[in-house]
Amino acid sequence: MAVLLTGGAGFIGSHTCVELLAAGRDVVVADNFSNSKPVVLDRIRKISGRDFVFYETDLRDADGLRRIFAENDIDAVIHFAGLKAVGESVAKPLYYYSHNLTVTFELCKAMREAGCGVMVFSSSATVYGQNGKMPLGEDSPLGPTTNPYGETKLMQERIITDLQRAGELRSAVLLRYFNPIGAHPSGLIGEDPNGIPNNLLPYISQVAVGKLPYVKVYGNDYPTRDGTGVRDYIHVVDLARAHLKALDYAARKSCVRAFNIGTGTGYSVLDVIKAFRDASGKKVPYRTVHRRPGDVAECYADPSLAAHELRWKAEYGLSRMCEDAYRWQSMNPRGYEEQ
Ligand code: UD1
DSSP: OEEEEETTTSHHHHHHHHHHHHTTOEEEEEEOOSSSOTHHHHHHHHHHSOOOEEEEOOTTOHHHHHHHHHHSOEEEEEEOOSOOOHHHHHHOHHHHHHHHHHHHHHHHHHHHHHTOOEEEEEEEGGGBOTTOOSSBOTTSOBOOOSSHHHHHHHHHHHHHHHHHHTTSSSEEEEEEEOEEEOOOTTSSSOOOOSSSOOSHHHHHHHHHTTSSSOEEEEOSOSSSSSSSOEEOEEEHHHHHHHHHHHHHHHHHOOSEEEEEESOSOOEEHHHHHHHHHHHHOOOOOEEEEOOOTTOOSEEOBOOHHIIIIIOOOOOOOHHHHHHHHHHHHHHOTTTTSOO
């Protein structure tokens, strides 16, 4: 029996693949390298000392998906694949809605045909409404979302929920990630965004290695401790391990359930810059600029449901996240591009 990872060559997919292989699971990865590079597959093999099946395919292709299920004995799917750049989704909403939803429709059809009834879905804290009280519990109000990317996550949660309730999936787990950062401690895999990074950590990392001149801090007049935005950063290895717990849970239960995957602790932008400086020993110059439209002051999780039900808890703190992110960035200053 194998687990299919859609988008398994991406940042979170690749770390999850490593953890699954380490746990002795058989893995099938499907990815079209739209936001990842083929070399990541060799890096996963190098870390784990194990091999896995790989398909280079666009998951909107129904025949390609059918072939994957026909050629492998897949009993569960972890569905990471999807477009995820917030700004791009605002500029190209049709592309985002059409792409992300078509992938999920085709995947669910292929699972039904193959009799595969277990899905773990890569969701996001972005599904919560903007006025929710902190910390966010899973019962906090959902939506309105602030961009088409976030809306596609909420829509996919709804679609998967309806399919499970109709008996078309036996079990579905929706993992709502907070802010995944860090990298594998080997420094061999990590986050490699296309172009100038949108998210804070890859931006800071590129400033620390001299690729970018300074961090732009988006606003210092939020109602927070130091005026900068507060988020719940989670080490990508902790996040990857939550997927294994979610698979175990889905194997035990027949239900659909959402879980927050965060540490429960909020850190400000300035906290993160300081932690990164301490972890790397590098200078991280910054300048305060205007707020970024759509940003909220604070967003952090109540992760207690995952602790009780999934038996999962984050192990790594902010300094370890920064250490591992810096190791990845300094060992791979050009990301996965040939050095
Ligand atoms: C963003 C997305 C969210 C997505 C998540 C994935 C937006 C509005 N939201 O969350 O939908 O699920 O990434 O990880 O883009 N910051 C700076 N300077 C920077 C970059 C960020 O000061 O160059 C600040 C932001 O204002 C925020 C914090 O750092 O306070 C974190 O930002 P970011 O890493 O982009 O994540 P989110 O906005 O929380």
